[in-house]
Amino acid sequence: MSTHLDHDQQHTTTEPPVLTPQHLGPAAQGASSLTATDVSCWFGSRQVLERCSLSMEPGKVTALIGPSGCGKSTFLRTLNRMHEVVPGAKIAGTVELDGQDIYGEDLGVTEVRMAIGMVFQKPNPFPSMSIRDNVLAGLRLSGKSAGDKDTVVEESLRRAGLWNEVKDRLHDGGMSLSGGQQQRLCIARSLAVHPRVLLMDEPCSALDPISTRVVEETVIELAHQITIVIVTHNMQQAQRVSSQCAFFLVEEQKQPGRIVEAGDTATLFTNPKDQRTLDYVTGRFG
Amino acid sequence: MTLLDDAPLADGAGAAGGAAKGMPEQPKRKVRGLTRPEWAEYAIALVAGISLALLLRTLLDWDDVMGSAIIAGIAFIGVHYLIVRERTSPDVALDKVVTTMMWTVGAVIVAMLLWMLSYVAVRGLKLLNWTFLTTDLSTTGSLEEGGGALHAIIGTAEQVAIATMVVVPVAVLTAVYLHELKGRLAGLIRFVVDSLSGVPSIVAGLLIFTVWPGYAGIKASAALAILTLPIVTRASEEILRTVPDSLREASLALGAPQWKVVLRVVLPTARTGLATATILGVARMAGETAPALYTAFGSASVNLNPLNGSQSSLPLFVWDLIRVPDQRQNDRAWAGALVLVIIVLVLFATARWLSARADKKLGRR
Structure with missing residues (x-):
């Protein structure tokens, strides 16, 4: 693990913010940069990622693309310390949120996950809670004070583009919504704790095209406010929503996944440097 | 998760309503139930099966009803197979x-329960x-009327x-x-459980009787607890798995x-x-006799104090009274058994209702 000092120098334009729990409230709202350096991952003795470095710019959408099993979801999960939830999971390298190591001693895992929210592949609202309680779940679960709860609920649902559809039925169960609405409810739930980064793991793969469009619009809307990292199998989606892109690939079977190429989305899709990237984005394999 | 799900409700209803307007209602096709040839096949096979059983009965001079029923059933299945194969195919x-076999097994189980x-x-x-539910047996002699299982x-x-x-x-x-x-320690604990x-x-009853001598309702509770703890634990674990x-x-x-x-x-x-698992455990406990034998021991009068003195329970009540060669006491035992059965049935019904509600809520259905 590297020291924080080296990396703080990269942020010459802004004051390096020191991340303390107090700063994680609405006051600390706004886009943050997330920098992964030489991240490697293992499940038991099997290595699934090898020295992946990627800089996710503040206030932009970064898409992670690549064929199935290339480690892009695993990489995403290292960004808010969800990788270590799996028994036997190991990690090396550093991930820095505004220059502060999220695996370091200064930050608790709870604070990291509150600052870096996550939306999963399948919508997973809490079945035992109403729509309103689902939105407030993050605050209650992390023990953070909510301020005015009604304001939080409305603001989060508005940001997730769901408010108009559910404002009259906030006390209905979270499972009473359609799949697309459930996914936006999960986005609202993540937003309620005011994360500075939002990670999305194939958020549209379980949704129909219309719901997908609505979620994509939500992502584009949110990109002005926070940093977003999205894993997607859908290359059109990557082009529609992201400005940065990273292409992951497992070159041979049983080998760990690597980042083949990363950069501007438009460049990556139209004029990639690497032949394998060209093959993938033009649909010649994968 | 279809396209319609996300469309505003009014649009969907409007479109559907418009299409149906001015059209005659369509007759629904019958897709379930037996066709006429199938009815005929069942009827022929049934007649053949019963006739064969009756014939054997007369010829061989059998008077066992159960045996004849089984023969009729087997003959029915055989004949039915042959005629259906003739008309359609072996598959x-x-x-x-x-x-037919599935239906028979189901019917037999339901019939036994009923x-x-x-x-x-x-x-x-x-x-x-009412008297049975509100009085005890402390002042009622075995031949007298009245008395009950309170x-x-x-x-x-x-x-x-x-x-x-x-x-x-x-x-x-x-x-x-x-x-x-x-x-x-999960592996070890699971093994012990x-x-x-x-x-x-x-x-379980003997253990409590030995380590904690003397009669009291709470000692029966201890024995029952030993008996049901593993059941409720494993049931709860299964529930958490879901x-x-x-x-x-x-x-x-979210940072929890x-x-x-x-x-x-x-x-x-x-x-x-978890409520369902608990109720199933409770139902199991309510019906246990052996753990109460040496612990609560049984009694003829109401003992409200579970901490001291012998106490009856419904299974003990039944067990005590059914052993006596006396019609009235035996009738009391059956009434006690009925009360027990009703309690257990109500508990099971509650459990089913709760889990059906849970499935609906989780969208499992």
Whole structure:
């Protein structure tokens, strides 16, 4: 693990913010940069990622693309310390949120996950809670004070583009919504704790095209406010929503996944440097 | 998750309504139920089966009804197979045979249950009335009228309630340790719990009788607790298994510490299932006789104090009175058995209702 000092120098334009729990409230709202350096991952003795470095710019959408099993979801999960939830999971390298190591001693895992929210592949609202309680779940679960709860609920649902559809039925169960609405409810739930980064793991793969469009619009809307990292199998989606892109690939079977190429989305899709990237984005394999 | 799901409701309803307007209502096609040839096949096979059974009965001079029924059934299946195969194909005929067997097995099980219940009901209803539920046997001689099972009902209620209050928290905590924390001792604990579930109920009673001598309702509770703890623990663990991992991940990703994930998300989601597991445990306890034999011992009068003195319970009441060569006492035993059956049935019905509601809520259906 590297020291924080080296990396703080990269942020010459802004004051390096020191991340303390107090700063994680609405006051600390706004886009943050997330920098992964030489991240490697293992499940038991099997290595699934090898020295992946990627800089996710503040206030932009970064898409992670690549064929199935290339480690892009695993990489995403290292960004808010969800990788270590799996028994036997190991990690090396550093991930820095505004220059502060999220695996370091200064930050608790709870604070990291509150600052870096996550939306999963399948919508997973809490079945035992109403729509309103689902939105407030993050605050209650992390023990953070909510301020005015009604304001939080409305603001989060508005940001997730769901408010108009559910404002009259906030006390209905979270499972009473359609799949697309459930996914936006999960986005609202993540937003309620005011994360500075939002990670999305194939958020549209379980949704129909219309719901997908609505979620994509939500992502584009949110990109002005926070940093977003999205894993997607859908290359059109990557082009529609992201400005940065990273292409992951497992070159041979049983080998760990690597980042083949990363950069501007438009460049990556139209004029990639690497032949394998060209093959993938033009649909010649994968 | 279809396109229509996300469309505003008014649009969908409008489009559907518009299409149906001015059109005659369409007749629904019949897709279930038997066609006419199928009816005929069943009828022919049934007549053939019964005739064969009657023929054998007459020729061989049998008078066993059960045997004839079995022969009729087998003959019915055989004949049915042959005629269906003639009209259609061996595959269809085999399908019919298996269908008939499924229906038969189902019918036999339901019939046995109904027969048992109605037998208990008929024997028990003779004495089951308000007096039976509100008096004990302390002043009623064995040949006198009146008297009842109040002392046994109170005993069962107290013993089961105390045992449940001990068992449920311990069982749920153990299940949480086994499935949520996946602690280091999980394997050992699971082994011990599994072994405990094999303990014969009389042994549980004897153990308490030996280590904690003297008669009291609470000692019966202790024996019942030993007996049901493993059942409720494993049932609770199974229930926790049905809570999707995605909910745990979602909670962790929101920054929740694990104890809050369990307390605020996992247990509330599993709430109805855990209630079902508890009720099944309670039903099991209510029907146990052996653990109460040497611990609560039984009594003829109401003993409200579960901590001291012998106490009756419904199974003990039945066991005591059915052994006596006396019609009136036997009738009382049957009435007691009926009360017990009703209690257990109500508990099971509640459990079913709760779990159906839980499935609906989780969208499992």
